[in-house]
Amino acid sequence: MTLGELKLNDEEGRLRALERLEILDTGKERPFEAIVTLVEQVLSVPLCAVSLVDRNRQWFKAKRGLTETQTARDISFCTYTIEQTDAFIVPDAKADPRFASSPLVVSGNRIASYAGIPLKTLDGYNIGALCAMDTKPREFKPHEIEILSSFAKMVINEIELLEVATHDQATGALRRQAWIAKSEAELKRSLREARPLSLVILDIDKFKSVNDTYGHPAGDLVISKLADTCMENLRDYDIFGRYGGEEFIALLPASNLDEAVAVAEKCRRAFEASRTDVTETEAVRCTVSVGISLLRSGDDLNMLIARADEALYAAKAAGRNHTMTESGSISEVEALSA
């Protein structure tokens, strides 16, 4: 079995690759809109979409002619496309037993024919498809498939650019501006739905001494170690970003202070227990201080960050390697071990 075939069968890896892009449920973006417009015009199709295939649904990043923003995965054509290395074509959906009774075929947009090209990321996973559909049976010609394939690769180019623009390339965390944009949307949602929301700021202790002793490349390795540690211990739906040089920030949806402390403590303890190889023969062990705030009625993001920052300052003042909440209470775990 080739590596490509292994990745076709690695559904969890595929879902992680999709999740890393943080593109699901995002708004309209011009590059993707431009590509579906071109597909619609060049191939003369009434229906087309950039479809991203999540665990149980397909979600459309851009679409033309389709009424839904998403559909169940098990009725979708694109779930078949992502199992392919090249085009998946259905010339007559009503004559194909896999789709003949699908709601997408017998009602709604009445898809009668389909051509989809897998959207394959640089790390080799098919995260979705660029698809062109017609409301009548249609034989897609080889040059039409070639055109659709070129547009599919352009979708991937756009996703790559977006990824560089929104993610810190050294650590994989969201860049500050991208983190703020996502977090502001989540904060508004939490206020609207009256759900708890916590914010965690983490800052590496005595980081300057790592740089001074081992040099900046070693410091960069320690920063990456903290980012990796946080990403391993945060939850799928937490929003994690690099806020400054050695400072990271995470927004924890649906989390009260106790839950936030539990998550933050997992990160702090895991980082404390880890070592970073800074040379072939030397490894350093660093710690991190953590400040946590809880969303209050009337808060904006800056207010939430400011209170977490104050708590971080208090954690540093308390001797570093602590988790402190905005109420000034040292984390329970720390209190017990003090």
Added chain:
Amino acid sequence: MSNTALQIVADVTASLPSGEMPESIVETIESHKQNLMTLAAALHAAGNKETYIKTVLATSFASFENELSNTLRTLKESGEIK
């Protein structure tokens, strides 16, 4: 067609920014150029005229260029490139 496709791609990508760029961006730009070449050849094989092919490629490139500019601006602001 390959010479024509080359010329069309060269024309529509003439405004690409130059200067220091991370390797990942350079690779994406090269990949995009290659995709434009393939698209030009496929549109030609479908019997389209050169003016139409140029329009499609220019539209395809414009949105990419816009996103590229945004990305390079972000990298400059973060100090990753000068």
